[in-house]
Amino acid sequence: MKQVDASEITALVSRLYLEANFVLPADVVTCLKGAFKREESPLGRNVLEALLKNAEIAACERVPLCQDTGLAVVFAEIGQELHITGGSLEEAVDMGVARAQAEGYLRASVVRDPIFERVNTGDNTPAMLHIDSVSGEELKLTVLPKGAGSENMSRLAMLKPSDGVDGMTRFIIETVLAAGANPCPPIFLGIGVGGTMDRAALLSKKALLRPAGSANSDPNLASLESRILDHVNALGIGPGGFGGTVTCLGVAIEESPCHIASFPVAVNIQCNSARRASGNL
Amino acid sequence: MEETPDKHLIPPLNEADVRELKTGDRVLITGTIYTARDAAHRRMAELIGQGKDLPVELAGQIIYYVGPTPSSPGRPTGSAGPTTSSRMDRYTPAILSRGPRALIGKGDRSDEVAAALRERGAIYLAAVGGAGALLAQSIKAAEPVAWAELGAEAVYRLEVEDFPAIVVIDLHGGNLYCEGRGSYRRQV
Numbered sequence: 001m002k003q004v005d006a007s008e009i010t011a012l013v014s015r016l017y018l019e020a021n022f023v024l025p026a027d028v029v030t031c032l033k034g035a036f037k038r039e040e041s042p043l044g045r046n047v048l049e050a051l052l053k054n055a056e057i058a059a060c061e062r063v064p065l066c067q068d069t070g071l072a073v074v075f076a077e078i079g080q081e082l083h084i085t086g087g088s089l090e091e092a093v094d095m096g097v098a099r100a101q102a103e104g105y106l107r108a109s110v111v112r113d114p115i116f117e118r119v120n121t122g123d124n125t126p127a128m129l130h131i132d133s134v135s136g137e138e139l140k141l142t143v144l145p146k147g148a149g150s151e152n153m154s155r156l157a158m159l160k161p162s163d164g165v166d167g168m169t170r171f172i173i174e175t176v177l178a179a180g181a182n183p184c185p186p187i188f189l190g191i192g193v194g195g196t197m198d199r200a201a202l203l204s205k206k207a208l209l210r211p212a213g214s215a216n217s218d219p220n221l222a223s224l225e226s227r228i229l230d231h232v233n234a235l236g237i238g239p240g241g242f243g244g245t246v247t248c249l250g251v252a253i254e255e256s257p258c259h260i261a262s263f264p265v266a267v268n269i270q271c272n273s274a275r276r277a278s279g280n281l
Numbered sequence: 282m283e284e285t286p287d288k289h290l291i292p293p294l295n296e297a298d299v300r301e302l303k304t305g306d307r308v309l310i311t312g313t314i315y316t317a318r319d320a321a322h323r324r325m326a327e328l329i330g331q332g333k334d335l336p337v338e339l340a341g342q343i344i345y346y347v348g349p350t351p352s353s354p355g356r357p358t359g360s361a362g363p364t365t366s367s368r369m370d371r372y373t374p375a376i377l378s379r380g381p382r383a384l385i386g387k388g389d390r391s392d393e394v395a396a397a398l399r400e401r402g403a404i405y406l407a408a409v410g411g412a413g414a415l416l417a418q419s420i421k422a423a424e425p426v427a428w429a430e431l432g433a434e435a436v437y438r439l440e441v442e443d444f445p446a447i448v449v450i451d452l453h454g455g456n457l458y459c460e461g462r463g464s465y466r467r468q469v
Contacts, residue, residue: 040465041461041464043307043461047409050409050412050415050445051409051411053415054409054412057415058360058414062353063350063353063356063360063414064350064359064413064414065360065411065413065414066360066362066411066413066414067347067348067359067364068348068362068364068413069360105352105353105359106350106351107348107350107351107433108433120432148365149365149387149388149410152365180388180458181407181458182365182367182387184387184410184411230469234467236461236463236464236465236466237462238461238465240410240447241388241389241407241458241461241462242305242449242458242461243457243458243461243462243463243464243465244461244465271411272411273411
């Protein structure tokens with residue numbers, strides 16, 4: 001059985017969290033460049049130009065892409081043949097997030113209790129850790145620093161099976177319309193469909209991990225994604241919300257079997273600063 | 282929408298300065314602006330409710346809704362883009378009673394805020410959300426002036442040079458978010 005020390009996990013999470021905050025993924029940059037070419041609104045093009053310049057400055061000068069350096073969403077795929085020594089996975093991940101926050105001058109954006117005192121934890125922990133058990137002896141870690149501007153505009157609906165694909169599409173469009181300029185468009189949409197309420201929400205976030213602008217491997221879902229993208233871009237919200245032809249850069253759907261009486265649909269909105277980074281141990 | 286040349290704003294501003302601006306105008310701000318977000322708004326609104334003075338004189342000033350990342354050595358500030366303005370909506374009519382002429386954030390405002398802006402002769406500007414590293418380059422100095430214990434949520438005095446923003450709600454009934462959407466909406 002392969003052994004991995006918790007300190008290696010901490011070091012990797014810290015490195016990934018910093019990289020995600022300073023370097024916009026290449027696929028996202030490509031999407032923004034494509035949007036700049038096809039955006040019809042002059043103000044919209046100004047916004048896209050600013051975002052591309054922002055990505056260059058952040059990478060060159062190691063300044064965070066966005067002041068909201070995110071709540072640390074971390075996905076861990078842990079091989080069954082891998083044994084963690086010297087501490088727990090949860091602690092190791094949190095220590096990595098805290099280290100990145102201190103070393104990278106990231107913002108501490110987490111409060112301990114949401115309802116009453118809302119006191120800042122001071123080190124941007126805890127991470128929202130999702131663990132999947134997989135075969136093999138590898139540990140794959142993916143970090144997704146998630147800003148509140150886009151997360152706050154995300155929604156979930158327990159639709160009726162009779163609502164069908166039209167009802168689902170309508171709910172997604174209504175969500176984007178209600179979000180307007182708040183989630184920092186152009187946005188990405190992660191859509192989780194099926195499962196239970198919690199499963200749909202998690203799938204919607206996992207959908208944001210798919211390479212930006214890539215199509216679903218299922219042709220029916222790929223076609224639906226493309227139709228939803230057209231509908232969303234027809235809203236005219238545009239870059240920065242100032243009006244324009246590019247509101248959304250990609251729609252990714254993840255689905256799951258569900259109860260005969262259920263049709264959960266979760267829409268997780270991701271901002272233009274679609275930060276993520278992955279690594280293996 | 283036609284592209285217009287950038288307009289320069291140097292606070293303190295009077296009503297005439299903001300009245301000439303229209304939805305969609307690009308402005309460049311040079312001089313002193315003040316930061317405030319959720320916690321500072323709550324505290325300022327409480328003081329206003331008690332009829333007390335605020336730690337900063339807001340008349341004619343510009344408020345920027347931002348909670349920057351900590352500054353690394355040698356920099357006045359870290360990443361410093363706008364936060365979502367609607368969280369400030371419930372405090373904004375009270376804040377406007379103290380006379381600021383412009384508010385900078387991102388995202389739509391409530392009808393109450395739009396009405397209070399009109400009534401008080403103030404405008405709402407948006408900075409580009411997601412461009413915090415770029416916007417930080419226009420910030421030349423930052424100094425906490427109230428509630429430093431709030432960290433990123435404290436009130437800072439920023440010295441800015443050609444800080445770029447776009448007029449969203451003007452004093453002529455315009456709202457760029459509505460108009461922009463209207464111009465580019467199409468049927469599918």
